[in-house]
Amino acid sequence: MPNWFATDPSLLDVQTTAEGPAGALPLTDDMLRNRPSGDLFGWTQDAAMGYDPKDLGKPEYLILSTAGGLRAPDGAPIALGYHTGHWEVGLLVEAAAREFRAIGAVPFAGACTDPCDGRTQGTRGMFDSLPYRNDAAVVLRRLVRSLPTRSGVLGVATCDKGHPAMMMALAGIRDLPAVIVPGGVTLPPTRGEDAGRVQSLGARYAHGKISLQEAAEMGCRACATPGGGCQFLGTAATSQVVGEALGLSLPHSALAPSGQPIWVELARCSARAVVEQKRRGLKARDIVTEGAVRNAMVVHAAFGGSTNLLLHLPAVAHAVGVGRPTVDDWARASRSTPRLVSVLPNGPVDHPTVRVFLAGGVPEVMLHLRELGLIDTGVLTALGEPLGAVLDTWRKCERRERLREHLLKRDGVDPDDVIMPPDRARDAGLAGTMAFLTGNLAPDGSVVKATSIDASLFEGGRLSRVGAAKVFTDEKSAMRAIKGGDRPIQPGDVIVLAGCGPIGTGMEETYQLTAALKHLKWGKSVALVTDARFSGVSTGVCIGHVGPEALSGGPIGRVHDGDLIEIVIDGPDASGSLNLVGEAGEVKGVDWGTAQLEKRPLRDDLAEAEGLPDDTRLWAMLQSLGGGTWGGCVYDVDSVREAIAQR
Secondary structure: OOOOOOOOOOHHHOOOOOOOOOOOOOOHHHHHOOOOOHHHHHHHHHHHOOOHHHHHOOEEEEEEEEEEEEEOOOOOOEEOOOOOHOOHHHHHHHHHHHHHOOOOOEEEEEEEEOOHHHHOOHHHHHHHHHHHHHHHHHHHHHHOOOOOOEEEEEEEEEEEOHHHHHHHHHHOOOOOOEEEEEEEEEEOOOOOOOOEEOHHHHHHHHHHOOOOHHEEEEEEEEOOOOOOOOOOOOHHHHHHHHHHHHHHOOOOOOOOOOHHHHHHHHHHHHHHHHHHHHHHOOOOOOOOOHHHHHHHHHHHHHHHHOOOOOHHHHHHHHHHHHOOHHOOOOOOOOOOOOOOOEEEOOOOOOHHHHHHHOOOOHHHHHHHHHHHHOOHHHHHHHOOOEHHHHHHHHHOOOHHHHHHHHHHHHHHOOHHHHOOOOOHHHOOOOOOOOOOOOOOOEEEEEOOOOHHHHHHOOOOOEEEEEEEEEEEOEEEEHHHHOOOOOOOOOOOOOOEOOOOOHHOOOOOOOOHHHHHHHHOOOOOOEEEEEOOOOOOOOOOEEEEEEEHHHHHOOOHHHHHOOOOOOOOOOOOOOOEEEEEEEEEOOEEOOOHHHHHHHOOOOOOOOOOOOOOOOOHHHHHHHHOOOOHHHHHOOHHHHHHHHHHHHO
16 A cells, blocks of 8 residues: 655645734724624635735625636646636636726635536436526525625626536525626637537548548637637527626626637626616616516527526526516517527527627627517616617617627628628518427427427428337437437337437437437428527427426327327417327327327336436425426425425
8 A cells, every 4th residue: 555644845834823913903992892793704815825815894795607617827727627618707707807806806705616517418327407406596595695795796607507507506595796707618719610519520431421530630629719609699698698688797798609708708897787786776686677677588589599598587587576477478588589690500690609699699689679679678688778768879879889880890701691681681581589389298388499390391480290109218228229229210200209208308408419310411301390499590390398208297208109299389479289190100180189199108118217216316305396397497495385384
């Protein structure tokens, strides 16, 4: 056994006392007589950490981030983070902290890092993805309350679960000023593939579409810069957009390119905004109102955002204490709002998100939505000013003019081809973002990102097809079939992935399936129906959030191989149907399918995923009491208490 007990004399000369910090705490007679001991001991801790005692007693502000990894001063990795989205956010924390000090405040900083959904695709790590969001929001709120002397909170977050958790946390504190600095986006490579497309390397290689060397090179350079969320409008980017639309982030802050001066400046401006909110007596609940939530839904539709925000926006609304948007609310927003943004992965031109930022980002989209009468301009922004006044300023400001001009000169892209005026968007064939399907396979509903489906599959805005089911009860088996293994997927099939909702897997994200289908020649002819969820970068006829989920008795758990499934999607109406209509090649109708599903038992191969953590099993039970998937998968204390009392 090696000698682990050091004998170097320099290591053994252990100091046992120290002089302690110089100076004296700025205590008063009143403080010693009337303040809690924790307030006083907090100053002792502050002095011990090196803060000048004479500067204590100023307003204190807390900076919370999702920072991960350990960077050297030159940016080189000492210890890796989980993903680029939290790799550089420490620079934003530092810039904000220095700004707080410059304006006479005392900054504190804490962190709750976040996982990477891309890293956990197809692994057991995905079982913790959505549950992490709730737990992180709880931890972040506990950190806020654990600094009782804070005057306000600044959040810094970027990605799929960390950013929604930060929104839930800061909205949930309700009675404090709060602003979120979005961590921005990474840049695409000059040559190569984006971070969404490279996640289909395995499937394309298995089908002989690329070589091993091509896969290795493209995978290496897909994330061209070290910080920021992925370059496409997935869940991370959509969450940043929605956070800004809610008023939790400064106008024109979502999707800024990580590491660049304009990105760092947002942290300094956000620090000043929190202090200004405090001066005006504004609190999170004054900004995140029902009107702000409605605006966020409309902006989401105009961008063509991720379906995962159907889980996150209701959770933010629940946290702040306003009504959670319903399926009808989402459908209404999707019906009434034209998609205006041409961006990865929706097209029609796959512009990276940095171009959306340069074209004007959220304020530019809101200018068009205001002209259409679709947004409430009386709500407050993170600046503390009404949205209408902010949009008036944006429309004529130099920043807008110069960035849009820069996009045209640098990339040769007309900003109005990225964020389109409504007439141009209509002429380009941009369709409504989501459609909500019901039927005998989805009595509680389901959702499809209609705007991401190949336009050639629609006739007059309507898609209608019948296909034979191939049923899988775990994602690994479905992926093997797509790659050509057992029971290979054929053009026209309907993949049914059942048992992967909250109870089965923690409602895993199944992007690897949709990515593989997108980049196979025949993939657009294959539909995917599941009680799981999808990545924001997913495309195709991918119907998720099917409810009830299979393991709670939902009819999706009664589908057999060879069953005929009818899918109807009405894009303009944001509606559709999902029904079992036949078997063995014979169409028998919806009524037959309904009766058949009522008679059938659940499949005997349905079960919780092997290795599902107890933490996730607990989350699944608690969120089911708080409204389940369509309620945002939240912990609702009153519902849980009532359920326990009824035992």
